[in-house]
Amino acid sequence: MAPYVTGETPDVLAPHSTTAATATTTTIIRPAAETEEWDDGGEEISIQPPPPMSDSPPRVLIIGAGSRGRTYAEATDKVSNGLVAAVVEPDPYKRMDLGRKRIWGPQGRSEPLEGEAFADYPDFVAYEKRRRQREAAGEAVPPGVDAAFICVLDEMHRAVIEALVELGGLHIMCEKPLATTLEDCVAIYKALRDNKTNTVFSIGHVLRYSPHNVLLRKLVVEDRVIGDVLSVVHTEPVGWWHFTHSYVRGNWRRENTTAPSLLTKSCHDIDVLLWLLCSPASHKDKCQEPHMPSTVSSSGSLQLFKKSRKPVKAGAATNCLSCAAEPDCKYSAQRIYVGDELRGLGTGNMRWPVSIAVPDIEDYAVRGGADSARDVLLQKLAEDYGDETPDSDVAKRNWFGRCVFESDNDVCDEQVVVMTWQDDPLPAGDDDADASESPTADRLQHRGAKTATFHMVAHTKKICDRYTSLYGVDGEIYADQATITVEDFRTGTTTVHRPPVESKGHGGGDAGLARQFILAVDRIKNHGWEAEQAQREIIGCTLEEIIRSHAMVFCAEEARHGKTVVDWGPWWAKEVEER
Ligand SMILES: NC(=O)c1ccc[n+]([C@@H]2O[C@H](COP(=O)([O-])OP(=O)(O)OC[C@H]3O[C@@H](n4cnc5c(N)ncnc54)[C@H](O)[C@@H]3O)[C@@H](O)[C@H]2O)c1
Structure with a gap:
């Protein structure tokens, strides 16, 4: 058997x-x-x-x-x-x-x-x-x-x-x-x-596959509704309590157990920027030489979720369930996981983020009713560690009741990455087949200088609802998760696109x-x-696009740590091609 x-x-x-x-x-x-x-x-x-x-x-x-x-x-x-x-x-x-x-x-x-x-x-x-x-x-x-x-x-x-x-x-x-x-x-x-x-x-x-981003890319790269892109500013608002759940108390809080938040949270935002600005217009064509950035720089740090910001009233407390400041603290674990205003158990929600704290919460509710589920959740939140707990024990699990100013987190809660491109037309003979027919064709074959700025910000009302501004030779675009607004400088027209929403998961x-x-x-x-x-x-x-966007994150991190502007070409040759 x-x-x-x-x-x-x-x-x-x-x-x-x-x-x-x-x-x-x-x-x-x-x-x-x-x-x-x-x-x-x-x-x-x-x-x-x-x-x-x-x-x-x-x-x-x-x-x-x-x-x-x-x-x-x-x-x-x-x-x-x-x-x-x-x-x-x-x-x-x-x-x-x-x-x-x-x-x-x-x-x-x-x-x-x-x-x-x-x-x-x-x-x-x-x-x-x-x-x-x-x-x-x-x-x-x-x-x-x-x-x-x-x-x-x-x-x-x-x-x-x-x-x-x-x-x-x-x-x-x-x-x-x-x-x-x-x-x-x-x-x-x-x-x-x-x-x-x-x-x-x-x-x-997943961001590449939302109807919203698929349309955005078509408008920018295939239809070229704003002509050559000159500048992009893309923001990822993580969400003030979502950040505490995943990056202060949860799985992705420590660089030495996972990786920097630019990788764990934002590698697909960097990927979207490269997809919009360097990937071939159509993947039906066999790989055409990507127009890669020439320089990469980045700044950021852990600004808020650290001991120096802890409210004085919280004293020596390290866990929300025994903290005098808890009733006034917006990051209270009771408020986030048990309460009835965010996505806590009190709203009837037994899935994320509640089920991350107690995976079998639904079973408790089914077998013992709502009070039983609540008791189990509170017990879980009360679990804490002290100075005597080995760091390896602290690191290997999540502590969802931990004070957000007393956690072992070290990943950035604020970061900016700037990528710049320089004019880089392909050698004669390799240019776009349709360049001469396109009204916006220029001698750079759409491989002109541009800048992309990415901003990951933790403390926002929006939870991962990204928004992007793109500025081109012929117009500009503002895109959020619901609409894409195109301003055409040539005609003076404004066009608002409302792509369909297929499901909530990443649009x-x-x-x-x-x-x-x-x-x-x-x-x-x-x-x-x-x-x-x-x-x-x-x-x-x-596969090349996958490694490029991941490498770009590591390159940005090197720039941030070294407080330098990294020259992408030599960096890529040394760190990826020769490795
Ligand atoms: N694409 C996105 O937007 C996105 C969003 C969130 C998370 N992620 C990524 O998805 C991955 C999973 O994240 P998650 O939020 O689902 O985490 P999770 O902790 O909810 O799920 C991970 C699961 O893996 C299981 N596991 C552990 N060891 C295992 C083993 N040896 N064999 C099989 N399963 C094992 C765990 O028990 C757990 O159930 C991570 O890499 C995360 O960074 C991606």
């Missing part, structure tokens, strides 16, 4: 376990929507129907059933032509919850079959190797998976990618950032570049990325496409 959950003994799963069985067939059943990502919250939502389902739809594996793993699992069900086939997750509650909602539950089963649930990714790899051997020997085995969404924390990405590349044959979507160091990013890039198994690789740069970017990734897998699996074509035309992002 096959093991119940590969890599974990059944008694660890006692509340849910029954008998193991073996799967040999696939039935396509689409579960219903479940998370708030798909709740329209009063906004007009226009969901594209999934692409047509093939007879043998892509089967995807979710590695890490946390916040992002759940999001992509739901997106797979809702907007893609694939299906969620298996999950890897060490936390029994999260693993079973995802499986019940997306894998075996919709099939009418309360338990996983062989090959559907794993406690750790090496268990999956070992199982899959063996499954392939058995299949090759003519044994009836459960179907494998075609693709994996890697949704574990940043510092594990390299190990998981390398394990899957070594296994071979799987298409990969890895959450951003690619990895936490430049060395790891370059190593992954080289491993993927040298991997010749006809597979695609996608990165979680529809989560849905768009999942749809495109799985569509690419389907094209290769069922329609005879080569991976190289699917990567360019369906995923619309090449």
